[in-house]
Amino acid sequence: xxxxxFAAIALAGGLGVVAFRNPVTSAFxxxxxxxxxxxxxxxxNAFLVGVLQVLxxxxxxxxLFLFIIMLLDIKSDEGPKITKLMGxxxxxxxxxxxxxxxxxxxxxxxxxxxxxYPEVRSDAHEIGRxxxxxxxxxxxxxxxxxxxxxxxxxxxxxxxxx
Amino acid sequence: xxxxxxxxxxxxxxGLVFLVIMPMVAYAVWAExxxxxxxxxxxxxxxxxxxxxxxxxxDGLKFILKEDFTPKNVRTGYYWLAxxxxxxxxxxxCAVLPFGSQLFGEPMVIAxxxxxxxxxxxxxSLSVYGIVLAGWASNSKYPFLGGVRSTSQMISYEISLGLSxxxxxxILGDLNLGRMVQDQxxxxxxxxPLWGDRFSLKGLLLLVPVVISFVVFxxxxxxxxxxxxxxxxxxxxxxxxxxxxxxxxxxxxxxxLGEYAAxxxxxxxxxxxxxxxxxxxxxWLSWDGKADxxxxxxxxxxxTFFGKVVVFILFFIWVRWSLPRFRFDxxxxxxxxxxxxxxxxxxxxxxxxxxxxx
Numbered sequence: 001x002x003x004x005x006f007a008a009i010a011l012a013g014g015l016g017v018v019a020f021r022n023p024v025t026s027a028f029x030x031x032x033x034x035x036x037x038x039x040x041x042x043x044x045n046a047f048l049v050g051v052l053q054v055l056x057x058x059x060x061x062x063x064l065f066l067f068i069i070m071l072l073d074i075k076s077d078e079g080p081k082i083t084k085l086m087g088x089x090x091x092x093x094x095x096x097x098x099x100x101x102x103x104x105x106x107x108x109x110x111x112x113x114x115x116x117y118p119e120v121r122s123d124a125h126e127i128g129r130x131x132x133x134x135x136x137x138x139x140x141x142x143x144x145x146x147x148x149x150x151x152x153x154x155x156x157x158x159x160x161x162x
Numbered sequence: 163x164x165x166x167x168x169x170x171x172x173x174x175x176x177g178l179v180f181l182v183i184m185p186m187v188a189y190a191v192w193a194e195x196x197x198x199x200x201x202x203x204x205x206x207x208x209x210x211x212x213x214x215x216x217x218x219x220x221d222g223l224k225f226i227l228k229e230d231f232t233p234k235n236v237r238t239g240y241y242w243l244a245x246x247x248x249x250x251x252x253x254x255x256c257a258v259l260p261f262g263s264q265l266f267g268e269p270m271v272i273a274x275x276x277x278x279x280x281x282x283x284x285x286x287s288l289s290v291y292g293i294v295l296a297g298w299a300s301n302s303k304y305p306f307l308g309g310v311r312s313t314s315q316m317i318s319y320e321i322s323l324g325l326s327x328x329x330x331x332x333i334l335g336d337l338n339l340g341r342m343v344q345d346q347x348x349x350x351x352x353x354x355p356l357w358g359d360r361f362s363l364k365g366l367l368l369l370v371p372v373v374i375s376f377v378v379f380x381x382x383x384x385x386x387x388x389x390x391x392x393x394x395x396x397x398x399x400x401x402x403x404x405x406x407x408x409x410x411x412x413x414x415x416x417x418x419l420g421e422y423a424a425x426x427x428x429x430x431x432x433x434x435x436x437x438x439x440x441x442x443x444x445x446w447l448s449w450d451g452k453a454d455x456x457x458x459x460x461x462x463x464x465x466t467f468f469g470k471v472v473v474f475i476l477f478f479i480w481v482r483w484s485l486p487r488f489r490f491d492x493x494x495x496x497x498x499x500x501x502x503x504x505x506x507x508x509x510x511x512x513x514x515x516x517x518x519x520x
Contacts, residue, residue, distance in 0.1 A: 047277040051284045059287025
């Protein structure tokens with residue numbers, strides 16, 4: 001019951017992103033879609049993933065998007081004309097993507113988290129264990145990459161001020 | 163069975179949101195006006211009812227009966243959406259706050275999530291949409307400037323707010339707010355480790371990072387709720403009234419109430435994380451979540467929680483009427499250059515103490 005409600009919200013939001021001409025409305029549809037998705041995650045008992053979905057995507061990234069749309073004051077624009085070739089390419093790409101999704105969905109076991117992995121206390125613990133156990137080295141590499149990027153931004157913005 | 167659980171949840175939601183938080187919001191406004199009057203040596207609203215205690219009722223009536231004026235050049239849909247978007251997240255966040263221990267065998271929290279503090283941050287980060295939309299939809303320059311300021315301010319302080327509680331999570335080793343409070347109830351509050359396990363060298367040493375993180379948390383909370391000294395989004399001297407300049411009657415009131423609701427939830431979170439939530443000091447009537455509690459003890463715990471929240475709100479008000487407003491560049495520098503670094507260093511400090519001191 002709840003699943004269909006939130007899935008409908010997520011899908012309607014996704015449709016809204018492409019259908020609306022006003023960029024702010026599109027951005028808000030995306031937010032609605034993220035919220036629906038987060039609700040679905042929480043429905044699967046993956047609290048941490050659901051909450052991070054809201055915190056990172058809806059709460060931070062989309063706010064920045066919206067901020068920039070509003071600052072630049074983009075009017076509802078027409079965009080480039082869609083040619084037949086572009087339409088064909090898009091359809092092909094969409095079909096490939098749907099095919100991939102279908103393969104993944106078929107290969108999954110579907111059951112509540114507790115029955116699949118009874119030893120898991122909560123998804124936060126499990127994610128932490130994996131990140132800082134099995135995948136410790138990649139996490140460190142990504143962390144250093146992000147740190148370098150952050151420092152780079154600080155250095156660049158400093159120079160611009162002077 | 164399922165129906166009964168739903169009914170209990172519904173009772174808790176209605177009871178907490180409409181019978182506790184909303185009246186608290188109304189009386190926080192009254193308290194703000196009375197305390198500010200006290201601080202500035204004025205009288206304040208003391209006419210309606212005894213000591214002006216019925217003033218919130220009069221204010222509410224006034225807001226509802228006033229003309230609801232919609233300016234001509236606003237973007238109507240978003241203009242209507244914005245006040246709701248400030249009020250709703252503020253009220254949603256109270257779902258995970260443990261406002262009591264247990265009453266008649268029922269845990270006194272609406273949703274016992276395993277990611278409590280993260281849930282609060284996630285929902286609170288949505289409240290920026292209301293302000294941004296209000297600024298943009300009003301289609302006029304002062305609200306727009308207010309909206310822009312609010313966005314950059316809230317995004318910047320979200321970082322230090324999130325980082326500031328990491329030491330707390332490390333010490334308590336849990337993401338469930340209810341269990342965090344139970345731990346503090348038995349082993350000593352983080353800010354007052356004078357009994358239980360925390361009354362030791364390690365606990366007292368950990369007080370240093372805890373105090374730092376409490377300061378960072380509180381200051382960031384002021385910035386997140388747009389309270390003075392960080393109320394730049396509605397800075398009267400520069401922006402008329404900031405993002406809600408174009409709003410009137412109940413729509414304006416919703417912004418106003420949303421700010422106070424966010425303040426109450428923020429106080430609740432600070433109390434829960436640092437001052438042991440519903441627990442009494444020195445382990446009196448402590449509860450580890452195992453045995454059932456008698457009902458009078460549950461009531462005492464609830465009263466303790468709301469008592470602490472009220473003290474915290476008075477602190478908010480006191481600060482508002484004591485400090486001058488920051489300049490906007492000072493505010494951003496303070497958030498991004500000072501508090502961000504302090505919070506990161508604090509995490510390393512906590513980890514070091516936890517590792518070295520047994």
